Amino acid sequence: MTSPSLPTLDDLLATPCAPLRGPAHRLDPATVASLLQLLPSWRLDQGAIAATYRFADFATALAAANRVGALAEAENHHPDLTLGWGRLTVRFATHDVGGLSINDFRAAAKVARLLAAPGA
Ligand SMILES: C[C@H](O)[C@H](O)[C@H]1CNC2=NC(N)=NC(=O)C2=N1
Numbered sequence: 545m546t547s548p549s550l551p552t553l554d555d556l557l558a559t560p561c562a563p564l565r566g567p568a569h570r571l572d573p574a575t576v577a578s579l580l581q582l583l584p585s586w587r588l589d590q591g592a593i594a595a596t597y598r599f600a601d602f603a604t605a606l607a608a609a610n611r612v613g614a615l616a617e618a619e620n621h622h623p624d625l626t627l628g629w630g631r632l633t634v635r636f637a638t639h640d641v642g643g644l645s646i647n648d649f650r651a652a653a654k655v656a657r658l659l660a661a662p663g664a
Pocket residue numbers: 620621622623636637638639640641
């Protein structure tokens with residue numbers, strides 16, 4: 545049960561990342577935990593949210609990284625990416641607020657949709 549003030553997954557998918565600056569936009573741990581419930585593949589990882597996606601080989605993982613990069617550019621919200629053979633780890637935090645913001649969840653939801661699609 546999410547409180548009325550929390551966005552749904554559809555809200556996250558439908559809302560573009562917006563410029564956020566300053567600690568007022570930092571999410572508290574309870575909100576982070578509630579929002580993570582919307583993104584089952586994602587976890588809290590040293591102050592960021594992260595997910596690891598697996599692929600058939602390096603070239604496929606690299607292609608996925610490039611698709612995530614295009615999404616990040618479109619959203620103006622950028623992850624740290626760790627690319628390996630058959631593996632891509634995507635991590636989001638918002639450096640402009642010095643922690644996690646709603647933009648991280650907006651972007652993560654879009655990445656999850658992008659990479660869940662067949663042939664990602
Ligand atoms: C100037 C530029 O719009 C800002 O630096 C944007 C770019 N992408 C960003 N990405 C992330 N992850 N956090 C930010 O605070 C951020 N800010």
